Amino acid sequence: MTGRAETPATADTGWRRLAGDFAESPPAVVCLGLVLLILGLAAAAPWITPQNPYDLAQLDILDGRLPPGSESFAGVPYWLGTDAQGRDMLSAILYGIRTSLLVALSAGALAFATGLGLGLIAAYARGTVDALIMRVVDLMLGFPAILTTMILIVVLGRGTDKVILALAVVQWAYFARTARSAALVEVEKDYVAAARGLGASHGRILLRHLLPNCLPPMIVVGTVQVANAISLEATLSFLGIGLPVTEPSLGLLIANGFKYLLSGLYWISVFPGIALLVMVMSINIVGDQLREVLNPHSSR
Amino acid sequence: MAVFIIRRLLQSLLVVFAMSVIVFVGVFAIGNPVDIFISPTADSIEYDRVVRQLGLDLPLHEQYLRFLGNALQGDLGNSFITGEPALGMILQRMPATLELAVFAMLIAVGIGIPLGLWAGLHPGTLGGQTIAAGSIVGFSLPNFWQGLMLILIFAVTLGWLPSGGRGDTTDVFGIRTSLGSLDGLSHMLLPAINLAIFKTALLIRLVRAGTREIIRQDYIKFARAKGLSERRVIGVHLLKNIMIPVVTVLGMELGSVIAFAVVTETVFAWPGMGKLIVDSIYVLDRPVIVAYLLIIVVLFIIINMVVDILYSALDPRVRLGSLR
Numbered sequence: 124m125t126g127r128a129e130t131p132a133t134a135d136t137g138w139r140r141l142a143g144d145f146a147e148s149p150p151a152v153v154c155l156g157l158v159l160l161i162l163g164l165a166a167a168a169p170w171i172t173p174q175n176p177y178d179l180a181q182l183d184i185l186d187g188r189l190p191p192g193s194e195s196f197a198g199v200p201y202w203l204g205t206d207a208q209g210r211d212m213l214s215a216i217l218y219g220i221r222t223s224l225l226v227a228l229s230a231g232a233l234a235f236a237t238g239l240g241l242g243l244i245a246a247y248a249r250g251t252v253d254a255l256i257m258r259v260v261d262l263m264l265g266f267p268a269i270l271t272t273m274i275l276i277v278v279l280g281r282g283t284d285k286v287i288l289a290l291a292v293v294q295w296a297y298f299a300r301t302a303r304s305a306a307l308v309e310v311e312k313d314y315v316a317a318a319r320g321l322g323a324s325h326g327r328i329l330l331r332h333l334l335p336n337c338l339p340p341m342i343v344v345g346t347v348q349v350a351n352a353i354s355l356e357a358t359l360s361f362l363g364i365g366l367p368v369t370e371p372s373l374g375l376l377i378a379n380g381f382k383y384l385l386s387g388l389y390w391i392s393v394f395p396g397i398a399l400l401v402m403v404m405s406i407n408i409v410g411d412q413l414r415e416v417l418n419p420h421s422s423r
Numbered sequence: 424m425a426v427f428i429i430r431r432l433l434q435s436l437l438v439v440f441a442m443s444v445i446v447f448v449g450v451f452a453i454g455n456p457v458d459i460f461i462s463p464t465a466d467s468i469e470y471d472r473v474v475r476q477l478g479l480d481l482p483l484h485e486q487y488l489r490f491l492g493n494a495l496q497g498d499l500g501n502s503f504i505t506g507e508p509a510l511g512m513i514l515q516r517m518p519a520t521l522e523l524a525v526f527a528m529l530i531a532v533g534i535g536i537p538l539g540l541w542a543g544l545h546p547g548t549l550g551g552q553t554i555a556a557g558s559i560v561g562f563s564l565p566n567f568w569q570g571l572m573l574i575l576i577f578a579v580t581l582g583w584l585p586s587g588g589r590g591d592t593t594d595v596f597g598i599r600t601s602l603g604s605l606d607g608l609s610h611m612l613l614p615a616i617n618l619a620i621f622k623t624a625l626l627i628r629l630v631r632a633g634t635r636e637i638i639r640q641d642y643i644k645f646a647r648a649k650g651l652s653e654r655r656v657i658g659v660h661l662l663k664n665i666m667i668p669v670v671t672v673l674g675m676e677l678g679s680v681i682a683f684a685v686v687t688e689t690v691f692a693w694p695g696m697g698k699l700i701v702d703s704i705y706v707l708d709r710p711v712i713v714a715y716l717l718i719i720v721v722l723f724i725i726i727n728m729v730v731d732i733l734y735s736a737l738d739p740r741v742r743l744g745s746l747r
Contacts, residue, residue: 407563
């Protein structure tokens with residue numbers, strides 16, 4: 124690492140080195156591919172699914188509870204079976220992934236922005252402001268996310284926007300802590316002193332100098348938090364206090380299948396669950412490898 | 424030590440008070456609980472009577488003072504639904520949750536620490552890498568889905584274990600427990616495993632990372648050079664130093680196990696306080712929600728304090744007096 128750091132890093136070699144380091148772990152590359160594939164499938168869901176699972180006109184109750192691989196009345200195959208209303212599970216899962224990702228990414232972006240802003244301000248301002256922000260962060264981190272989101276949903280009420288807000292509220296603290304600790308190191312460095320000496324304003328130092336240099340650890344936390352948000356939203360929806368029934372995420376699909384699990388209709392619950400697992404696990408493994416690659420102290 | 428405990432207790436009182444305000448205002452600022460349990464055909468006179476009876480006509484701060492006064496006497500209000508005291512309802516169900524949480528932690532410690540140690544001592548081997556990869560899977564599996572899969576495999580497909588409920592309970596010193604009978608134990612096994620998987624994965628990662636770090640230290644080399652048996656080097660020199668972060672995390676995780684019991688209890692129909700809170704949220708039974716949250720806060724504070732004290736006992740470098 125030290126040997127390579129001596130060569131002046133241009134943007135091009137920087138990115139190329141990053142990609143090379145990342146590719147050292149084949150499982151991580153496979154998972155990155157999976158994440159991209161899932162993102163693509165979710166974005167294209169309305170155009171590639173065999174049916175629109177929420178258009179009641181397209182559902183036929185006679186096709187209900189068909190096992191995977193059977194054919195519909197009209198001869199269309201249901202690769203992953205159907206649920207009690209005769210909904211094609213493959214289509215329902217792709218739509219569910221879309222909803223889950225949309226909620227998790229929105230919440231993640233909101234938490235990222237809030238946490239980054241407050242973390243940088245805490246590290247830059249120090250003193251009372253820092254103490255105040257970090258006290259709140261400690262309080263948030265000391266309380267399990269699942270309970271905090273449940274309370275927030277009780278207080279805010281149901282609805283997709285409320286779920287996104289609740290998820291962002293429990294997650295910003297992780298970003299704030301990471302941003303602060305990164306910024307505390309950066310703020311002592313000579314380039315910040317140089318910028319100050321040149322008469323740069325506080326805003327300029329924060330945005331142009333500190334922010335870009337604090338991003339790498341934030342990206343790692345971001346990937347992990349998106350995976351957590353997906354899990355948490357699925358859990359809330361499973362408990363019946365998450366997304367509304369009109370926008371079924373993977374959690375709600377699994378909850379619907381739970382009723383039929385005990386009577387052996389496993390596919391209604393199991394396939395959405397596998398989709399959820401693959402998604403969360405790939406993101407976690409990509410995040411793990413990113414941490415290795417972006418951390419200058421890692422013992423590789 | 425005494426000074427530390429007194430100071431912490433005072434701080435804790437402040438936190439409990441602050442939380443009671445937040446929770447009370449948060450929970451009581453929403454919705455109208457009267458709509459839920461008054462018959463839709465009731466006239467406005469009947470409606471007003473119920474509102475007065477519940478004290479909902481008072482301004483919010485008066486409602487809070489009333490609540491606080493009663494709370495100090497151990498009365499957290501009566502459930503809107505059953506009319507029973509909220510505190511009693513929760514305390515009655517608490518043993519079931521604590522029993523499950525402690526059993527789950529024992530499973531996590533019993534499996535997580537040995538596996539993590541092994542993976543840390545043999546990082547390059549197939550076994551070590553499998554354990555590390557397995558811990559990522561355990562980390563990624565959403566809690567409720569693990570529960571469903573456990574039911575599908577062990578209850579539906581194999582039929583070895585019951586899928587829900589608490590089974591036969593026996594009374595030990597007046598507390599109902601599932602640990603006393605084989606039937607009770609068989610009901611507890613699946614939910615406890617469900618709660619334990621995540622914590623096991625966490626412990627494996629923690630112990631593995633700690634082992635890899637400490638095994639390179641000079642005092643380990645010195646202990647080996649002294650001719651101590653490998654058993655003693657690992658069992659005493661290594662393990663003692665790993666235990667410091669492990670105890671901290673375990674303490675914090677005991678709290679989160681109790682919180683996550685909400686999910687597990689719902690999946691396995693385990694009659695603990697987590698199931699109660701989910702049911703109460705559905706019907707907006709405010710006194711029960713508020714009482715549950717306050718009890719959880721108190722539990723967390725106690726757990727954190729015990730962890731801090733244990734921490735200083737394990738690591739002599741930590742002096743409690745200097746902790747804020």
